[in-house]
Amino acid sequence: MVATRDIGARVLEGLRELERRWIRPLGQRLRPPRARRQKARGGSPEAEELLVALLRARLRDGGAAVSIPDLPARAPASELEALVRALVDVPPRHDVAAVESLRKVA
Amino acid sequence: MLIYADLRCLQDPGFARRGIGSHAAFLLTAARSLRRGAVTIVGLADASLGSPPTEVAALCDRVQYSFAPRCGEPAVFLWLSPMTHDTRLVARFFDRPEILPCAVVYDFIPLLDPDRYLASRASLLAYAAAREWLAAARLFLPISTAVGDELVTRLGVDSQSVEVTGVALRGAFAALQSGGLPAPRPATAPADYVMFVGGPDPRKNLETVVSALLRAGRPDPALVIAGGYPDRWRARVARTAAAAGGRAVRLEFLDHVSDAELAGWYGHAAATVVASRAEGFSMPVIEAMACGSPVIASDIPCHRELVADPAARFAPDAPDDLAARLRAVMVDARARERLVAAQRTTPERFTAARVGERFAAALELRMPGHARRARKAVAARRPVIALVSPFPPDRSGVADYTRRTVAALSARVDVDVWTDQPEPVGDARVRAFHAIGSGAWLRPDYDATVAVLGNSAFHAPILAGHLRHGGPCILHDSRLLDLNAWWHGIERTRLLAEAELRRPVSEAEVRRWACHQGEIPTLFLSEVARSSAPLFVHSRALASHVARLYGVEAVHLPFALLREFTPRETAAPSRQRAREALGIPPGRTVIVTLGIYGATKAPEVCAEAIARMRGMGRDAHLVFVGDAGRSAEPVLRRAAAAGAGGAVHFTAEWIDDEIWRTWLLAADGAIQLRTHRFGGISGALMDCIAAGVPTVANEDLAAALDAPSTVARVGDAFTAAEVATALEGLLARGGGRDEATRVRYGAEHSMENYVAGLFAALGIADGERGEAGHTLSGCRVA
Numbered sequence: 001m002v003a004t005r006d007i008g009a010r011v012l013e014g015l016r017e018l019e020r021r022w023i024r025p026l027g028q029r030l031r032p033p034r035a036r037r038q039k040a041r042g043g044s045p046e047a048e049e050l051l052v053a054l055l056r057a058r059l060r061d062g063g064a065a066v067s068i069p070d071l072p073a074r075a076p077a078s079e080l081e082a083l084v085r086a087l088v089d090v091p092p093r094h095d096v097a098a099v100e101s102l103r104k105v106a
Numbered sequence: 107m108l109i110y111a112d113l114r115c116l117q118d119p120g121f122a123r124r125g126i127g128s129h130a131a132f133l134l135t136a137a138r139s140l141r142r143g144a145v146t147i148v149g150l151a152d153a154s155l156g157s158p159p160t161e162v163a164a165l166c167d168r169v170q171y172s173f174a175p176r177c178g179e180p181a182v183f184l185w186l187s188p189m190t191h192d193t194r195l196v197a198r199f200f201d202r203p204e205i206l207p208c209a210v211v212y213d214f215i216p217l218l219d220p221d222r223y224l225a226s227r228a229s230l231l232a233y234a235a236a237r238e239w240l241a242a243a244r245l246f247l248p249i250s251t252a253v254g255d256e257l258v259t260r261l262g263v264d265s266q267s268v269e270v271t272g273v274a275l276r277g278a279f280a281a282l283q284s285g286g287l288p289a290p291r292p293a294t295a296p297a298d299y300v301m302f303v304g305g306p307d308p309r310k311n312l313e314t315v316v317s318a319l320l321r322a323g324r325p326d327p328a329l330v331i332a333g334g335y336p337d338r339w340r341a342r343v344a345r346t347a348a349a350a351g352g353r354a355v356r357l358e359f360l361d362h363v364s365d366a367e368l369a370g371w372y373g374h375a376a377a378t379v380v381a382s383r384a385e386g387f388s389m390p391v392i393e394a395m396a397c398g399s400p401v402i403a404s405d406i407p408c409h410r411e412l413v414a415d416p417a418a419r420f421a422p423d424a425p426d427d428l429a430a431r432l433r434a435v436m437v438d439a440r441a442r443e444r445l446v447a448a449q450r451t452t453p454e455r456f457t458a459a460r461v462g463e464r465f466a467a468a469l470e471l472r473m474p475g476h477a478r479r480a481r482k483a484v485a486a487r488r489p490v491i492a493l494v495s496p497f498p499p500d501r502s503g504v505a506d507y508t509r510r511t512v513a514a515l516s517a518r519v520d521v522d523v524w525t526d527q528p529e530p531v532g533d534a535r536v537r538a539f540h541a542i543g544s545g546a547w548l549r550p551d552y553d554a555t556v557a558v559l560g561n562s563a564f565h566a567p568i569l570a571g572h573l574r575h576g577g578p579c580i581l582h583d584s585r586l587l588d589l590n591a592w593w594h595g596i597e598r599t600r601l602l603a604e605a606e607l608r609r610p611v612s613e614a615e616v617r618r619w620a621c622h623q624g625e626i627p628t629l630f631l632s633e634v635a636r637s638s639a640p641l642f643v644h645s646r647a648l649a650s651h652v653a654r655l656y657g658v659e660a661v662h663l664p665f666a667l668l669r670e671f672t673p674r675e676t677a678a679p680s681r682q683r684a685r686e687a688l689g690i691p692p693g694r695t696v697i698v699t700l701g702i703y704g705a706t707k708a709p710e711v712c713a714e715a716i717a718r719m720r721g722m723g724r725d726a727h728l729v730f731v732g733d734a735g736r737s738a739e740p741v742l743r744r745a746a747a748a749g750a751g752g753a754v755h756f757t758a759e760w761i762d763d764e765i766w767r768t769w770l771l772a773a774d775g776a777i778q779l780r781t782h783r784f785g786g787i788s789g790a791l792m793d794c795i796a797a798g799v800p801t802v803a804n805e806d807l808a809a810a811l812d813a814p815s816t817v818a819r820v821g822d823a824f825t826a827a828e829v830a831t832a833l834e835g836l837l838a839r840g841g842g843r844d845e846a847t848r849v850r851y852g853a854e855h856s857m858e859n860y861v862a863g864l865f866a867a868l869g870i871a872d873g874e875r876g877e878a879g880h881t882l883s884g885c886r887v888a
Contacts, residue, residue: 046231049193052548053238059550060201060242086545089538 048083055087107473108181109137109147110205112196113169115187116162117155125273125389126212129249130186132274133210134165136462137184140470152195153573153636171636172576174198175205177553177869178484180477182469185209185243189216189236194548195575200242201550203483206476208469209243210271213386214256215309222308237261247271247468249387252407269468273387274461275396275453278365282373283396283453289370296328296356300432301375301399303368303390304382305333311381311404311422316347318379318420318428319355324436328356330371335359372397377435377442380404383422388412396453400445402431412452418445489519489870490537494546494568495558497525497539501760503701503789504560504582507668512536514861519870522552526567542567547575554578554868559634561586566593572637578868579638580663584648584786585629591620599630606632606655623706624781632656640867645810647785661867665787665811666860667796667852669763675771676798676843684771695719695726697833698773698799700766700790703733703756708779709741714826715777717748719833727753728777731769732790734759770797774841775833780807783822787811795851798843800836802829814851816844 115121115130137147149166150173151158163169173195175181183199188209199205216223216233224230241261246268248254254268275283282288300319304310312331319327335343340359347355363371372378378394380403391412394401403409404422413419417434420427435442454460493512496505505527512521516535523536524546530539540546547555557572559565561583569589572579590599596616603611603619606628619626629651635641635658643649644665652660674680690696697719699712712728719726728750730738735756745754757765776799778791783806791811794801801817808819818832865871 044228044231045192045194046228046235048544049235050231050238052194052197053235056197056201056548056550057238057242082541082543083545083548086540086543086549089540090549090551 051084052087055084059087059090107140107145107469108179109145109184110175110181110199111137111147111149111166111184112173112186112191113149113151113158113162113166114155114191114195117151117158118191121187121190122159125387126187126190128276129212129273130210131162131165132458132461133184133186133247133271133465134162136458136465137469138165139462140466150195152191153633170576170639172639174555174575174577174639175202176639177489178204178871179869180204180473180480181206182473182476183207187212188240188243189233193232193235193239194544196239197548197550198555198575198577200239204480206245206472206480207243208245208247209240211240211246211248211253211257211386213249213253213384214260215384215386217260218384219309243267245269245468245472247465249273250408251411253386255407269464271464271468272456272461273389274458275392275456276365278369279393279396279453280457282369282398283457288398289366289373291374292367292370294358295330295371295374296326296358298324298326298376298436299328299330299358300436301330301332301371301378301394303332303378303380303393304335306335306339309383311383312343313346314422314425314428315379315381316343316355316357317425318432320347320353321426321429322432322436323429326356327353328358330358330360330375332360332363332368332371334362368393369397372399375399377402377432379428379432380409381420381422381428382406382409385409392453392456395449398446398450400435400442401449402428402435413449414452415445415448418449485871489553490522490551491515491519491868491870492522492524492546492549492552492555493558494524494542494555494571496560496564497523497527497530499529499531500525500527500564502560502562502564503668504558504562504564507582507789508558509533510666510668510857511861511864514857515864518861518865519553526564542571544571544575547571547577553870556580556864556868557638558582559586559589561588563589563592565589569593569634573633576637576639578640578642579634580642580864581631581634581638581648581660582644582787584643584645584651584784585623585626585631585782586634587619587623587626587630590630591616602630602632603628606630621705622781624783626782629655629784635660642864642867643785644787645785647806647810649785651784661863663860663863663867664855665789665792666855666857667792668789669767669770669793669796670852671767671771671797671848673845673849676845676848678842681771681843684768687768688772690772693725695724695774695837696729696772697726697775697777698729698731698769699777699779700731700769700793701733701778701788703730703735703738706781708781708824709738710744711779711824711826711829712777713741713745713750713754714748715829715833716753717745717750718826718830720750720753722830722834724834726750727755729755729757729769729773731757731766732759732761733757766793767797770794770799773799775799775836776801777829777833778803778807779824779829780804785810791817792855795848798845798848800833800839800843802832802836812855814844814847816847 111134115126121127147166149169151169151171153171158169183205200207224233246257248257248270251270254270257263257268258265302315304312319329344357347357372394378399378401380388380390382404385408387408391401391403401413402418403413405419420431435445493508495508496502498505498509513535515521520537522538524540524542526542556578557568558580559568596613600611600613600616635652635656641660642663643660646662649660649662652658716726716728733756745751770793776794778788778801780786787810788807791803798816802820803817804822804824805819806822808817818836820828820832
């Protein structure tokens, strides 16, 4: 039986790869023509799943979605990068973060 | 109570016939009988998994192929199988105050053996994603206390949000539990055997049972094994059974036994062994107990809940331990009877009634408070809508219309626009522009993401995103043949046509329809109709076609004026100035036909009608406004042949708004025709009505816009003679424009009414006009 920390390490390894491959290069690419941008759509659906889940979790916690400062305002080079940017751009919203926890009250 | 239930585990054959599917179907049934108020169940299905089984769909009030909740309405999201399918689809049910995400939790087994269950990068990432989302649920329904405890320790969830339901016994076993007649002994059953129900997974620990049986000291040990073991696995177990110490365990593998047959196997076994190294719950334990078999189970957390006597549990990797337990019940009949009697009451905790009650209580306890808080939170916030659409300067009428829509929407909601136009025109009423991508459907701050679809290539990425994620959709065109052919190619379009028409369709047919759209027998809307909730259409006729062809009830949202004209603008002096600006000589009758030139607009008929008017002595000229006539050779030839060679003109292509308006003011009349007849609308005809231009349109098109009396209607099988006669009739009324009709129509078809209808159907409360969900003057359900 493998300890929970092992799976935790493997998940973290996956996360580091996501950070390295998709989050860090944000804003470092030249703006591609529209056609190339459309072609770049696609990629690993599971990676996108995890990326969305993590970014949404960070938003839920009330923080910025990623810690990269000063995202440049230019067009993203891939669908995944656009997705990160879209989730990073989410403004804080009181009623999302401050939903009361449900308790047995009735 | 509104419940959205994720049906994917019941659509997917890989789960529907397993424990997950069985429990999910049970909970759906139990949800039907919730006591507190009326229950509406909306089943959420993924089109890529096919249709849900009929019996599953029957448990829902309706099945929706889009994972999009209605704005602002308090609801429960019942996540029936959180760890098994694409988590992106459920994103819109989280982080919204009106939705209570409620997750059914089966186990965390993959975390115990990731090398086996999470060996691929894809499965690892997907599982990690599911785990993140699971932690965001606000009510957890684990199938055992052990799983509930794991939720608290692994995810750190509040134990107050955990309600253990257990799993219900299926019918055949429940009947035995409640005193039904014992099942008959199977004909092929050995005289004395131990029963094992597992499955081809090392976790089920069959080999330990075989080893234990060899050591149990029985003269002719037999083991009956159910659980769909493949031949290779059976051979391996047989080798284990034969290899130990000269004696062999007689193995009998069962193939596909029914519950009734399985009850017989349990009921006549000397004992049932459940040896799993890990489980979330254990159906064989309670099934065997219900059938009167003594159960010896591995000492794991979920078995401790079901098998209270420590003497009936064994360490899962200790065959000697199991052998001793087996000897105790197989040698001593009284000890066996005592164990059966002690275990007999355990299944009573898992009758359908008891499990259903626990499930219902968990929801009914929380819903009133949730609904109260949800309404308060929804009322306190300013909604945000995302429109996924072309946007100016895209050369698309839809782009212009979206911009107008944004202007009206922004009075009451914040609007983000997702567009592939790289340099959208600045608009202070747009909160932010984004490039089209899945983020439009995955952000947490949108109350609704509305896809805006038309039949041009501009809409290809919108179509792709909408088909995957679904949700509200504004459909501007009455058919999507061109878009499908452009985006998916002819072959995929042919297959779509076959599916819609339920007959073979050739590639040649599709190619012909692309050139002669008046002949299309279907609208190529099935996928969009299925993915849309709701689907907005702009004409009653299209709504009824969608209902007839696809069984989908679309919302009829009458098309609104795109451009407005003041009475001063449409008065004679202003119109005269427009004619002078365009260099129209006195005495000339200018007939315009507006929009991009195309065969579906019957340009040859327009040209011939002008020739006929000229034949009657009128200096009539036809101007194609908004097209340079680069592909107009056939029309020019026909006009020349009919004697109107010099009387057909083209403007520049995609002229700016000011020149467009000038032509609408300068024109004496207009012709707007469509050869396809499915209730399609025309922004150009709407402009003609807005400016009060006397216009001839065919019946289907005029009816689609509820056209007023300034529009003369000709039949849908129109001829040039009919068009010319109708135009002459309009011109005979005099040169003025019917201001009263024009202004009345404009008021009825204002963008404000349009937006009010949109809000009502989306569920966004309109403080000034009425409550959300009520039918307003501008919005009618077909």
